[in-house]
Amino acid sequence: MPHVFGCLFGGALDTFSAVTVFSASDPRPGPRRNSPLSGSHADAAESVLRMRPSARWVPIAEPSTDCVRTLMTALLLPEPVCRLLASRGYVEPTLAMQFLRPRLEQLAAPETIYDLPRAVERIANAVRADDIIFVHGDYDVDGMSSTALMTRVLRGLGARHVIPFVPNRLTDGYDLGPAGVAAAMAAHATLVITCDCGTSARDAVDTLQAAGIDVIITDHHLPGGPLPSAYAVCNPRRVECSSADKDLAAVGVAYKIALALCDAFSVSRTLAHRQLDLVALATIADVAPLRGENRVMVRYGLKLLAESEHPGLRALIRSSGLDGKPLTAGRVGFVLAPRLNAAGRIADAKLGLALLLSEREDEANAIARDLEELNRARQDLDRAVLDAAMRQVEAPDMRDRFAFVLASEGWHAGVIGIVASRIVEHTARPAVLVAIENGIGKGSGRSISAFDLHAALGECRAHFLRYGGHRAAAGLTMHAEHIPTFRDAFDEVAHARLCAEDLVPELRVDLTVPLDMVGEELEKVVRHFEPFGMGNPAPLFQAHDVRLVATPKRIGTDGVRLALDVGHGSLEAIGWGMAQRAQQLDTARPLELAFRLERDEYRGANRLQLKLADFRQPELEK
Numbered sequence: 001m002p003h004v005f006g007c008l009f010g011g012a013l014d015t016f017s018a019v020t021v022f023s024a025s026d027p028r029p030g031p032r033r034n035s036p037l038s039g040s041h042a043d044a045a046e047s048v049l050r051m052r053p054s055a056r057w058v059p060i061a062e063p064s065t066d067c068v069r070t071l072m073t074a075l076l077l078p079e080p081v082c083r084l085l086a087s088r089g090y091v092e093p094t095l096a097m098q099f100l101r102p103r104l105e106q107l108a109a110p111e112t113i114y115d116l117p118r119a120v121e122r123i124a125n126a127v128r129a130d131d132i133i134f135v136h137g138d139y140d141v142d143g144m145s146s147t148a149l150m151t152r153v154l155r156g157l158g159a160r161h162v163i164p165f166v167p168n169r170l171t172d173g174y175d176l177g178p179a180g181v182a183a184a185m186a187a188h189a190t191l192v193i194t195c196d197c198g199t200s201a202r203d204a205v206d207t208l209q210a211a212g213i214d215v216i217i218t219d220h221h222l223p224g225g226p227l228p229s230a231y232a233v234c235n236p237r238r239v240e241c242s243s244a245d246k247d248l249a250a251v252g253v254a255y256k257i258a259l260a261l262c263d264a265f266s267v268s269r270t271l272a273h274r275q276l277d278l279v280a281l282a283t284i285a286d287v288a289p290l291r292g293e294n295r296v297m298v299r300y301g302l303k304l305l306a307e308s309e310h311p312g313l314r315a316l317i318r319s320s321g322l323d324g325k326p327l328t329a330g331r332v333g334f335v336l337a338p339r340l341n342a343a344g345r346i347a348d349a350k351l352g353l354a355l356l357l358s359e360r361e362d363e364a365n366a367i368a369r370d371l372e373e374l375n376r377a378r379q380d381l382d383r384a385v386l387d388a389a390m391r392q393v394e395a396p397d398m399r400d401r402f403a404f405v406l407a408s409e410g411w412h413a414g415v416i417g418i419v420a421s422r423i424v425e426h427t428a429r430p431a432v433l434v435a436i437e438n439g440i441g442k443g444s445g446r447s448i449s450a451f452d453l454h455a456a457l458g459e460c461r462a463h464f465l466r467y468g469g470h471r472a473a474a475g476l477t478m479h480a481e482h483i484p485t486f487r488d489a490f491d492e493v494a495h496a497r498l499c500a501e502d503l504v505p506e507l508r509v510d511l512t513v514p515l516d517m518v519g520e521e522l523e524k525v526v527r528h529f530e531p532f533g534m535g536n537p538a539p540l541f542q543a544h545d546v547r548l549v550a551t552p553k554r555i556g557t558d559g560v561r562l563a564l565d566v567g568h569g570s571l572e573a574i575g576w577g578m579a580q581r582a583q584q585l586d587t588a589r590p591l592e593l594a595f596r597l598e599r600d601e602y603r604g605a606n607r608l609q610l611k612l613a614d615f616r617q618p619e620l621e622k
Contacts, residue, residue, distance in 0.1 A: 055505040055614045057542075057594065067091050075100075080511070080525045084539055087510055088529075100528055102296040104273070110256040114241035119216045119232035120260040126191045127154060127265075132161040134189035136180045138196040138250070139169045139349035141340045145282035146195035146218070146254040148356035149275045153258040156271045163187050164357065166349040169414055174475060175468070176201035176215075181208055189213055196220070196250030199235055200468050202228045218257060220250045222454050224461075224468050245293045247535070251282035252297060276301035277308045278356065284329050285337035287472070289535025298531050302327055312355040315364035316340070319372050325601070329531035342374040345414030346381060381415045382422075389419055389433060402503065403451075403494035405487035407434035407441060407480075417444035417473070424448060426577075428503050430456070430494060436480045443476040445469070450502040456493045460486055507594050507614055509542040515593075516567045518543070523597050523608060538596045540613055546591040552582040564593075564610070574600075575612030585617060592616050 063086030071082035074093035082096075090096040098106055111117050126133050133154060137147030144166060151164045165183050172179035175197045181204050184192050191214050198205070198217035205215045205228035214231040227233050234253055236243040248256075258272035280301025288294050306327050308314055317323050320335050343352035351367060351374075358364040392398070392406045404423060416433035423431040424446045430453060432445035447453035452471045461467060463486040467476035478486065513522065518541070525539075532538040547565040555561050555574070560582040562573040573595060575582070585591070593615050600609040 055507045055594075056501075057507050057509065057614070057616075063087050063091070071096055077528075078525070080522070081528050084510055084525065084529065099295070102299045104296060104300060106296055107256075107293050108244055110260040112243045113234050113236055113253065113256060114238060114243070115232040116234050116257060116260060119218070119234050120257060120264055122191065122214060122216060122231055123154070123193065123257075123261060124264045127157055127159045130160060131190040132163065132188055133159060134184040134187055134192045135162060135164045136176055136184070136192055136194045136197070137164070137166045137349075137353070138174070139166050139344035140196070141285035141337050141352075142250045142282040143196035144340060144344070144349055144352045144356055145278040145285075146251045147353060149251060149254045149258060149278045150193060150195055150218075151357060152275060153261060153271060157261060157265050157267065163189065164353060166344070166353050168348050168350075169344055173477070176204045178204070180204065184208060184213060185211060191216065194218060195254055198228065198230070199233070199238075200224050200228075200466070202226065204228075205230045218250065218253045220248055220253055221468055222470060224454075224458070247289045247292060247294060249279075249283045249286040249288040249294070251279050251286075252288070252294065255279050255297065273300075274304075274309065277305040277310065277313055280305055281313070281332055281336065281340075284332045284531075284533060285341070287333075287534045290329065290531055290533040291535040295531070295536065298329065298533075302329065302332070302531060305332070310356065310358075311361050311364040312358040312367070315358075315361070315368035316355065316371070319365070319368035329533045333533065338378070339368075339371045339375045342371060342378040345418075346378050346412060347374050378415060381412045382418055385411050385415055385419045385433075386422055389423055393423065393427060401429070401491050401494075402498050403430040403432075403456075403491050405432045405434065405443075405483065405490050407436055407443075407483050407487075409436045411435035413437075413442045413444075416442075417446065417475075420444055420446040428505050432476070432490065434476075434478070434480075434483060436483075439480050440465075441478045441480045441483055443478065445474045445476070447472050448502070451494065451498060456490065456497065459493050460489045463489065507540065509594055510539040512542045512544070515543040515546050515564060515571070518566070518571065518597070518610070519608065523599075526597050538598075541595055541597070543593045543595070544590075546593050548585075548587050548591070551587055552579075552585060554579045554582075560612075562612070562615075571608075571610060572600075573610035573612050575615070578612060578615070581615075589617055592618065 063083060067086050068079060068082045071077070071085055071093055072079060075082065075097060085096045085099070090099050135147050135150050137143035147164050147166060151162050154162045165180060167173065167177065167179050176194050192208055193216045195218055197219060199219045199221045208215050209229060217228065217230045217233045217235065219235045220237060222237050227238060234257065235241065236246045236248050236253065255272060255275060258275065259269055262269045262272050276297060280298045283294050283298050290298055305313065316336055316339060320339055322331055322335060340352045343349050351370060355364060355367040355371065358367065388408055389406045393404060398404065411433070413435040416435050420431045420433045428448060430445065430447040430451050432443050434441040434443040445453050453474050454469050454471055457467050457474055457476060463478055463482045465477045465479070467474060469475055529536065529539060548562060549565045549570050550563040553561045558579045559574065559576045560579045564571045564573055573593065594613040595610040596613065598609050598611045600607050
């Protein structure tokens with residue numbers, strides 16, 4: 001590292017740390033060519049954006065010089081890397097090294113998950129007895145991937161009768177329910193293993209257990225009450241579980257069971273390790289925090305995904321245009337995952353599961369093409385529902401609400417979760433969207449970082465037939481007639497738990513840098529911290545006294561391109577949702593920028609680009 005970084009990061013700088021994004025479920029780590037708002041709803045979107053306050057740039061104390069020097073000495077790393085580590089909380093050299101160099105050996109033993117040894121023993125007995133094993137997953141990427149992982153490993157251990165199943169979102173509903181129970185009984189299964197569901201399926205589990213069918217639940221959703229009377233419940237979020245990492249996606253739980261099964265059969269753990277591409281895909285898609293054990297598994301899984309031995313994943317990568325390109329967490333989350341999710345959202349998740357389990361290239365290619373078409377149709381539905389939802393948000397009686405409940409007949413239940421994320425992003429408020437059909441509302445909610453959505457819905461549970469989910473995302477089912485009272489109750493909970501400041505997006509910048517020092521060397525520093533996503537956002541930098549070399553250029557519906565003066569030339573910055581603000585800039589005055597560093601790949605060109613998180617123009621002195 002050139003000596004300039006010693007000057008750049010030494011001394012007293014105004015530094016910040018980490019990033020709070022608009023929606024806890026939609027971190028947007030990658031660049032986007034088009035805004036999610038376009039066409040007929042652009043005007044409504046601009047009005048909503050006007051009601052959202054500007055981001056708060058919140059300073060924190062910079063790491064101590066002694067702490068940074070200790071890391072530099074122990075790790076033999078450049079100062080900027082150590083300063084970033086310290087600002088992210090990695091002040092102990094051992095923990096910092098584990099973060100920078102994740103190893104599978106860092107994973108806690110599988111048996112630390114409550115009930116896992118009991119579950120593994122029962123599964124192993126079923127394999128040895130040649131029993132029929134029914135693997136029931138959820139209809140999203142995490143559920144499909146967990147089901148595929150469990151099925152592949154069981155078959156790899158010699159199980160001949162493994163039946164994978166995922167419900168149809170529109171006809172079967174969420175979770176282990178009547179459709180799954182009927183399918184398991186029709187298959188004459190003696191063991192049901194759930195993946196990414198089951199924690200709240202008390203009635204279904206009772207029915208299966210009463211019929212002599214053992215049920216093993218593998219899940220990661222927050223329990224909404226007493227656990228089912230299953231043979232085993234492997235869920236890191238249950239109160240009794242001593243697992244140190246509570247943030248595993250369901251696919252992470254399935255992977256740990258796979259490791260323990262390999263040990264039980266005295267076979268190499270390679271069988272389980274080969275599924276880490278599925279683990280990375282699902283962990284990223286489910287927006288699980290990319291820290292701790294998730295970071296370890298995703299780091300290995302992304303490398304494996306680039307050269308996956310699974311024909312379905314290879315076909316998905318090819319059909320999405322990512323063949324030969326670096327597979328970052330952003331590309332997995334915003335390119336690959338939506339194509340798989342499209343099957344579960346507007347068609348049948350069995351199509352996505354069939355792709356993940358496919359063993360033939362021709363079959364996998366055909367399914368991947370079908371998913372491309374479904375994803376395009378899903379995007380059209382997104383736009384239509386977003387348009388209608390934005391118009392509800394614009395209603396005069398919505399102005400003083402801290403949280404939104406938006407509902408309508410005719411909305412497609414498969415896309416309301418995506419649209420809820422967009423509403424949260426553009427209003428900085430929690431939102432629940434409810435699709436109504438035949439008097440029943442199916443809802444999907446997303447939240448901001450300051451608001452525990454699952455807990456808030458718990459306070460409104462009297463309005464629901466059922467609900468479940470996480471702090472950041474949740475689903476519910478209710479009678480449509482209860483929506484108005486739920487809308488008011490939900491807003492009351494939000495007012496009680498939030499203050500006006502919580503509704504203002506925060507920007508917490510990792511380091512302040514002179515713009516003329518932004519380049520290849522700084523980008524190398526950034527790469528040490530990959531993969532980026534929820535819980536480990538890409539480092540955010542701040543630059544003062546930035547000069548424009550040209551008038552801001554509008555791109556797309558709401559984007560802007562800035563040409564920045566770096567003394568020895570110019571540097572390009574791109575910002576989405578900022579066109580209206582950029583038009584009001586005084587180009588003769590300096591700016592302050594908050595930005596991330598990204599690689600822009602367009603028409604064969606590869607160049608460094610600043611992805612704007614925000615900009616502001618200091619007030620003139622009077």
